[in-house]
Amino acid sequence: AGRIQSHDEL
């Protein structure tokens, strides 16, 4: 996966 758009995990 490229750059992580936004971290959706806690």
Next chain:
Amino acid sequence: MNVFRLTGDLSHLVAIILLLLKIWKTRSCAGISGKSQVMFALVFTTRYLDLFTNFISPYNSVMKVIYLGCSYATVYMIYMKFKASYDGNHDTFRAEFLIIPVGGLAFLVNHEFTPLEILWTFSIYLESVAILPQLFMITKTGEAETITTHYLFALGLYRALYLINWIWRYYFEGFFDLIAIVAGCVQTILYCDFFYLYITKVLHGKKLSLPA
């Protein structure tokens, strides 16, 4: 969201609440490493800076607020409210030996060289080693209260469940975050000898005591 991530989050929540209740009910933080708790508060602070700018879901926001609130409440109780019961003589792990290398690594190895991303990476690396002062303290005192072992078990289990969540997400969503995965492996491995003691002793009704 998958069942492993949800049970992981709940296990994490149970751990945080367990610790808070243990200190509040017994009005004592004996056997608890304040340094580990300060590092956990730092982990949540640096990881959830986007709490107000990056809305993911109500669940995500509520859990972030609970984690932040409970971790600061725990630090407050250890260093202020029940300071008299804080066992500083056994909480001697040099936290700076963790925070400085982790800070440096976050600068070198990250997904994107921006402040938010570096702080997020710092929080991931720090979380993987934040339990070391607590485990070190148990080796120093040679024992741990049973409630503290349940706290540690739930805390260790949460990241182990996250590892399965990442396998699930890679397989079904093609998503993977190598930084979180590697740090999560390190974090879970650090609990292995505790898991062994917990399962062979505490689950058989014995007290967790280490050969002094």
